[in-house]
Amino acid sequence: MYDLIGVLLLNGLAWGLIIALIALGLSIIFGLLDFINIAHGDLFMIGAVLAWTTVDVTGNFWIAFVLVPLIGFAAGCLIERGVMRPVENSPALSIVASFGLSLILQEGVRATFGTTPKRLMDPLGVTVELFGFQYEAYRLLAALIAALAIAGFFLFLRRTKLGTWMRAVRQDREMAIAMGVPADRIFMFTFGIGAAMAMLGGVVAAPITSVEFRLGLDVLPLCFIAVIIGGLGNLPGTAAAAVLLAVMEGLVSAFAEPTTARIVSLVVMSVVLLVRPNGLFAPARR
Amino acid sequence: MLKVEDLHAYYGKSHVLRGVNLHVKPGEAVGLLGRNGVGKTTTMKAIMRLMPSASGHVTFDGAPLDGVDPFRVAPLGLGIVPQGRRLFPKLTVYENLCLGLAKDPPAEGLSDIFARFPRLKERLTQLAGTLSGGEQQQLAIARCLVMNPKMILFDEPTEGIMPKLVAQIRRQIREINKTGISVLLVEQNIKTAIEICDRIYIMEKGEICFEGPAEALKNDQNIVHRYLGVALR
Numbered sequence: 001m002y003d004l005i006g007v008l009l010l011n012g013l014a015w016g017l018i019i020a021l022i023a024l025g026l027s028i029i030f031g032l033l034d035f036i037n038i039a040h041g042d043l044f045m046i047g048a049v050l051a052w053t054t055v056d057v058t059g060n061f062w063i064a065f066v067l068v069p070l071i072g073f074a075a076g077c078l079i080e081r082g083v084m085r086p087v088e089n090s091p092a093l094s095i096v097a098s099f100g101l102s103l104i105l106q107e108g109v110r111a112t113f114g115t116t117p118k119r120l121m122d123p124l125g126v127t128v129e130l131f132g133f134q135y136e137a138y139r140l141l142a143a144l145i146a147a148l149a150i151a152g153f154f155l156f157l158r159r160t161k162l163g164t165w166m167r168a169v170r171q172d173r174e175m176a177i178a179m180g181v182p183a184d185r186i187f188m189f190t191f192g193i194g195a196a197m198a199m200l201g202g203v204v205a206a207p208i209t210s211v212e213f214r215l216g217l218d219v220l221p222l223c224f225i226a227v228i229i230g231g232l233g234n235l236p237g238t239a240a241a242a243v244l245l246a247v248m249e250g251l252v253s254a255f256a257e258p259t260t261a262r263i264v265s266l267v268v269m270s271v272v273l274l275v276r277p278n279g280l281f282a283p284a285r286r
Numbered sequence: 287m288l289k290v291e292d293l294h295a296y297y298g299k300s301h302v303l304r305g306v307n308l309h310v311k312p313g314e315a316v317g318l319l320g321r322n323g324v325g326k327t328t329t330m331k332a333i334m335r336l337m338p339s340a341s342g343h344v345t346f347d348g349a350p351l352d353g354v355d356p357f358r359v360a361p362l363g364l365g366i367v368p369q370g371r372r373l374f375p376k377l378t379v380y381e382n383l384c385l386g387l388a389k390d391p392p393a394e395g396l397s398d399i400f401a402r403f404p405r406l407k408e409r410l411t412q413l414a415g416t417l418s419g420g421e422q423q424q425l426a427i428a429r430c431l432v433m434n435p436k437m438i439l440f441d442e443p444t445e446g447i448m449p450k451l452v453a454q455i456r457r458q459i460r461e462i463n464k465t466g467i468s469v470l471l472v473e474q475n476i477k478t479a480i481e482i483c484d485r486i487y488i489m490e491k492g493e494i495c496f497e498g499p500a501e502a503l504k505n506d507q508n509i510v511h512r513y514l515g516v517a518l519r
Contacts, residue, residue, distance in 0.1 A: 176374075178356075180358070181386070
């Protein structure tokens, strides 16, 4: 019994770190640009599809770790210019615009990739014995890669000029411009980073899930719940909330339907909104 | 150094700048006075290209600013110390200080700044939002100086500052001006303006309605009373 819980916790952790990676991208795009990106889950799905395609074409999974985030960054920049810029300063319109993008991405993949869910081979093909179970070593690696990417993102935000500029533009766009910060380029860059993180999440997750055009639909609500529970704009809070949620959903779905697990998440979110509307990790109200 | 010609600007439908003309010579300190809402801050924003001007020209250091990307204005040597200081509260003092520089300088590169603002040196890793009002104003001035400006626009730098510190800020602005940096100062406090500036403009309803040496204001109570509605103590 305890062995099973141990495995479930590990699964939840790996999945939670991947969700955290995606949710962080969602959160910086929302926090900086007031853009509610409904297509964010689909960027994750595209990442997984591209990972599958990379294996299909080159036979090498690891190339996807380099290639796909780069494609994601470029795609994010294009989306910022083409989809976001025209509806700038209108969060409501951003929902409509990105919902349209979401449909285009899903239907585009359905038309080219097909509707059948596909599975990737375990890229390591190694298992380790944990809690008396044979555990796929790749899941541990997936957790590690996601954790490293998250740590790298925070280091970038804290330690580089570009990261400082991103935080400055978010706090006071006009003053940042008056100090010589190219805010428009920062916006584009932020969208690029956010999209790259979602697509990297897709690559990491591809071998431990089934790859199909609806993959983003399940992930997006969880990311939004993580952003809300973590506190809007609270990036470390978002990451922590994502891990907590995924672990919790993993544990619940071991004993009940996955739908029940999602209901539990929604209930937790509602309670957090009622009791701590600024997020679970926000300091007590001033 | 700075020349503003027939500058017009609108907020929505309201015509807030109705043909502003002013100039600042190299090394000069010029005051821009006027009651609340006559367009002083708008003039500064339009000069910095932070808001679009409908017509008119701004020339800085011999080159036109019309059509220049707003973020390229500061690197040309035109800095602003805005109303209310507008620091980035969740960035550290150091991050605020070096924000406008493409690369963070080595510690000794900031020694001039620290000599002028010793308090900031002790607080580099603190968040800017936790500084006192006076310290925040120091930082707002310092982050502008770090970029080696040729001219600084000050928008009500003594507003909301403890009376004890007002004299210190006046002195600092004068010292900055003495190093050859031109100053355009927007003020509500006439005394501060007269003390710092060589020349004064007064604005009314989006236009310049008076121009003269600071001395003239000191000696002619009528001007002060007519345009600013206050008596100079």
